[in-house]
Amino acid sequence: MKSPIASGVAASSVLAEAYLQSQDQKSILRFITCGSVDDGKSTLIGRLLYDSRALFADQVAALEMEARGGGAPGASIDLARIVDGLAAEREQGITIDVAYRYFATDKRKFIVADTPGHEQYTRNMATGASTADLAVILVDARNGVVTQTRRHAYLVQLMGIRSVVLAVAKMDLVAFSQARFDAIVEEFERFAKSIELSRCVAIPVSGLHGDNVSDKSARTPWYEGPALLDHLETVQVATARMADRPFRMSVQWVNRPDQTFRGICGLIGSGEVSPGDTIRVQPGSATTKVRSIVTYDGDLDTSVAGQSVMLTFTDDIDCSRGDVLTAADSPCDVADTFDATLVWMDVDELLPGRSYLMKIGARAVVGSVTNIKHQIAIDTLEHTAARTLGLNAIASVDVSLDRPIPFEPYAENPDLGGFILIDRMNNRTVAAGMIRSALYRTQNIHAQILDITRDAHAAQKNQKPCVVWFTGYSGAGKSTIANLVEAKLHALGKHTFLLDGDNVRHGLNRDLGFSDADRVENIRRISEVAKLMADAGLIVLTAFISPFRSERQMARGMLPEGEFIEVFVDTPLAVAESRDVKGLYKKARSGLIKNFTGIDSGYEPPEAAEIHISTVDMIAEKAADFIVDYILGAR
Amino acid sequence: MPLTHLKHLEAESIHIMREVVAETERPVMLFSAGKDSAVMLHLARKAFFPASPPFPLLHVDTTWKFRAMYQARNEAAAATGMKLIVHQNPHAIAQGINPFDHGSLHTDLWKTEGLKQALNLHGFDAAFGGARRDEEKSRAKERIFSFRSASHRWDPKNQRPELWRLYNTRKAKGESIRVFPLSNWTELDVWHYIHREKIEIVDLYLAAPRPVVERDGMLIMVDDERFALRPGETASLRMIRFRTLGCYPLTGAVESTARTVPEIIQEILLSAYSERHARAIDHDQAASMEMKKQEGYF
Ligand SMILES: Nc1nc2c(ncn2[C@@H]2O[C@H](COP(=O)(O)OP(=O)(O)O)[C@@H](O)[C@H]2O)c(=O)[nH]1
Numbered sequence: 045m046k047s048p049i050a051s052g053v054a055a056s057s058v059l060a061e062a063y064l065q066s067q068d069q070k071s072i073l074r075f076i077t078c079g080s081v082d083d084g085k086s087t088l089i090g091r092l093l094y095d096s097r098a099l100f101a102d103q104v105a106a107l108e109m110e111a112r113g114g115g116a117p118g119a120s121i122d123l124a125r126i127v128d129g130l131a132a133e134r135e136q137g138i139t140i141d142v143a144y145r146y147f148a149t150d151k152r153k154f155i156v157a158d159t160p161g162h163e164q165y166t167r168n169m170a171t172g173a174s175t176a177d178l179a180v181i182l183v184d185a186r187n188g189v190v191t192q193t194r195r196h197a198y199l200v201q202l203m204g205i206r207s208v209v210l211a212v213a214k215m216d217l218v219a220f221s222q223a224r225f226d227a228i229v230e231e232f233e234r235f236a237k238s239i240e241l242s243r244c245v246a247i248p249v250s251g252l253h254g255d256n257v258s259d260k261s262a263r264t265p266w267y268e269g270p271a272l273l274d275h276l277e278t279v280q281v282a283t284a285r286m287a288d289r290p291f292r293m294s295v296q297w298v299n300r301p302d303q304t305f306r307g308i309c310g311l312i313g314s315g316e317v318s319p320g321d322t323i324r325v326q327p328g329s330a331t332t333k334v335r336s337i338v339t340y341d342g343d344l345d346t347s348v349a350g351q352s353v354m355l356t357f358t359d360d361i362d363c364s365r366g367d368v369l370t371a372a373d374s375p376c377d378v379a380d381t382f383d384a385t386l387v388w389m390d391v392d393e394l395l396p397g398r399s400y401l402m403k404i405g406a407r408a409v410v411g412s413v414t415n416i417k418h419q420i421a422i423d424t425l426e427h428t429a430a431r432t433l434g435l436n437a438i439a440s441v442d443v444s445l446d447r448p449i450p451f452e453p454y455a456e457n458p459d460l461g462g463f464i465l466i467d468r469m470n471n472r473t474v475a476a477g478m479i480r481s482a483l484y485r486t487q488n489i490h491a492q493i494l495d496i497t498r499d500a501h502a503a504q505k506n507q508k509p510c511v512v513w514f515t516g517y518s519g520a521g522k523s524t525i526a527n528l529v530e531a532k533l534h535a536l537g538k539h540t541f542l543l544d545g546d547n548v549r550h551g552l553n554r555d556l557g558f559s560d561a562d563r564v565e566n567i568r569r570i571s572e573v574a575k576l577m578a579d580a581g582l583i584v585l586t587a588f589i590s591p592f593r594s595e596r597q598m599a600r601g602m603l604p605e606g607e608f609i610e611v612f613v614d615t616p617l618a619v620a621e622s623r624d625v626k627g628l629y630k631k632a633r634s635g636l637i638k639n640f641t642g643i644d645s646g647y648e649p650p651e652a653a654e655i656h657i658s659t660v661d662m663i664a665e666k667a668a669d670f671i672v673d674y675i676l677g678a679r
Numbered sequence: 680m681p682l683t684h685l686k687h688l689e690a691e692s693i694h695i696m697r698e699v700v701a702e703t704e705r706p707v708m709l710f711s712a713g714k715d716s717a718v719m720l721h722l723a724r725k726a727f728f729p730a731s732p733p734f735p736l737l738h739v740d741t742t743w744k745f746r747a748m749y750q751a752r753n754e755a756a757a758a759t760g761m762k763l764i765v766h767q768n769p770h771a772i773a774q775g776i777n778p779f780d781h782g783s784l785h786t787d788l789w790k791t792e793g794l795k796q797a798l799n800l801h802g803f804d805a806a807f808g809g810a811r812r813d814e815e816k817s818r819a820k821e822r823i824f825s826f827r828s829a830s831h832r833w834d835p836k837n838q839r840p841e842l843w844r845l846y847n848t849r850k851a852k853g854e855s856i857r858v859f860p861l862s863n864w865t866e867l868d869v870w871h872y873i874h875r876e877k878i879e880i881v882d883l884y885l886a887a888p889r890p891v892v893e894r895d896g897m898l899i900m901v902d903d904e905r906f907a908l909r910p911g912e913t914a915s916l917r918m919i920r921f922r923t924l925g926c927y928p929l930t931g932a933v934e935s936t937a938r939t940v941p942e943i944i945q946e947i948l949l950s951a952y953s954e955r956h957a958r959a960i961d962h963d964q965a966a967s968m969e970m971k972k973q974e975g976y977f
Contacts, residue, residue, distance in 0.1 A: 063944060071684060141840065142820060168840075174842040174843045175843060175844075283687070284681040311693075338729070340728040351690050352697070462842065471850055
């Protein structure tokens, strides 16, 4: 175990002191490497790690052992293996998405996001790129710019990375030819310009031999730029850029140890803040002054972008998690509908109209994609129409939220313009999004003031409005029971309306089919109509299969507490199919009808419906009485 | 002037901790009294100052840690005013599981099972751990927020993408999250920070003459009378220290003269060996860490 150099080094403290001093100036650069398989990416990262001594002897020894394969000692190690430690996992079928590596020089600590180039590429690269200041795009000098190179460049641009390095690798295999290098750079730059990619620095390298990696190579006398590592050590990092922008901080947590103290905690996204500054608490418009910046190490005079801080205010202004603190004289815009770019990351496709949870800053809001403007084919950059988005799809979309939020365009401030979408049922992160701008159209509609209130409508009808939502398989008995319920309510003098396939599918929703996306949109429209009718004071009955929990949940969320009554008409599939009143199951089984619920399309039964009717045990008439009692009695 | 690398790492770790406290119901911090734990605890104090961190400390004990660690653990808890929960797997106690006789069963029962028991017993839905991505190959791809099923299994195929600083902490009932606020720190960063912030550490990290036995290529310290010498073995005093601390019979020492933190940094700069080299647990089998993690080991 003895480390030969370390023990007994007498001149030790000198080195340590020099090291510690140099470390106090050290910054962090996060970068991502992009290359297609066998371009030499692993070799290049391995070289950077090896040259910067980020590897220890036991790791090197293990690699040497592998390299030898039992053969002669001293065989040179395979640099690619250093970062290829995940090969075994690949064999086990485990998805490696992003691996992070660390190395440091005296000037900087580096965090490398390494994304393997398999089919999950878009999702992985977007993830790795989201935290990167810089991207190294690798090209094999023999192959030049290929389709994948364009794909990488496009994703780098999409994710807003401002610093780009084009590393023309394996230069030893083209005899360090300047002509070859220049030709590749010229082709790349032409493409880069067409997609408005930031200016890039091109460097001829050989990862295998180390040319222009840590040191300038004598074999490329014609190359006048820096070695890769020199460039990485000096390029500007993103937090430095954010420091010059107006102050913004998402409120992460409110620290209240007792009645006398309230500290507002968060990480400063941009700009700086000092005691005495006037700030705004958005989305509201109230302002206050910063009293102090409190830290464990004493109060601070100033804090800058990138720091986690706690502020106290001069008054008790309302302020809670999710709010955004901004410089009072240059606040953020506030909006609830956006033009955004979306990268879809889940195996379940995006369904426009379905509501998802959006996390942006420290805030979570409910929102949906209301429109897919176009999908972008990553290899050709062609725009195509799309009704849904599958795994790794990139699209330009409209997003609508249930409330207005403060934001900034992603290109200006990723902290307030980048968001993720979360599936509300399975909690998976399904998309990454980038706000381009606000759409102000719906805001005007919001502003309309309604003189006759919802309560006034209901009071005039002398009833409490509600939406009774029947769900269940086709042929379960939803319409039969719903019709009976309506007849009984009508007889009792109640104002009702029944929405079902007959009056909705032929008119309002006649443009919709039965794909998952259309089913979601179908239910979304029905929910909106039901809500308007409830606002008008009616008791609304809906009788649709409504197969997905998500949409039923969305409908529930549109109404005040207690006004949504979910009725699960529980008829087992086999029973519904054996009844087959309309002969639909037969057609579906024979393939004449596609996307039929229970046959080739799913049904998610309610988990906690207000009313559960088992049609096997209860006749329709009885069920209807039970529901009427619930609607009138329970209320 | 951009933030220094330590300020940047500190800010990120604090952000992560605050996010967990804001979004989970019953967080807990795993605390072993090692250097990473010490740094993590220090960061927690900063994150929630002037309040003390709003969660307890949990030590999943194996009864086989170094004596000095138990002392350091108790002192650290007392200094912060945080509640300290010590959990020892009762089945492991009953069966007398020990590292000398039971090999990997020792880790399975005391640590893996013990941790699951403790989390279930107290209903914790988020647990901070001090693991770093640079420690070991299989950790390079680990998320900062790592999801565990209700049975505490880690499903590497089903981890969520982590973009920007946006952590998705949503989970179903019974599921939990392991959170690693030091993910982006390296061993050197940890030491440098300990030095800069003057963080108390167990003195086992610093070189001193200690009784050791050379066994299976490792220098094992004889920390108490339970250590049974094999025929032919003798304990001798050597100048040693530890780069990582666990159960004393499983933790290899390195010969060293580094008695101060700068000297440790110095030694690491020149060192030829990685930190985990001296941990028996990783040598068990090739993909050992990966497997242990899937079973619920931290
Ligand atoms: N001659 C030469 N070969 C290289 C160089 N870089 C990588 N290679 C070889 O190209 C192959 C693929 O390299 P690797 O780093 O694994 O590529 P990756 O798939 O992009 O990570 C390996 O056989 C490497 O040895 C280089 O600079 N020069």
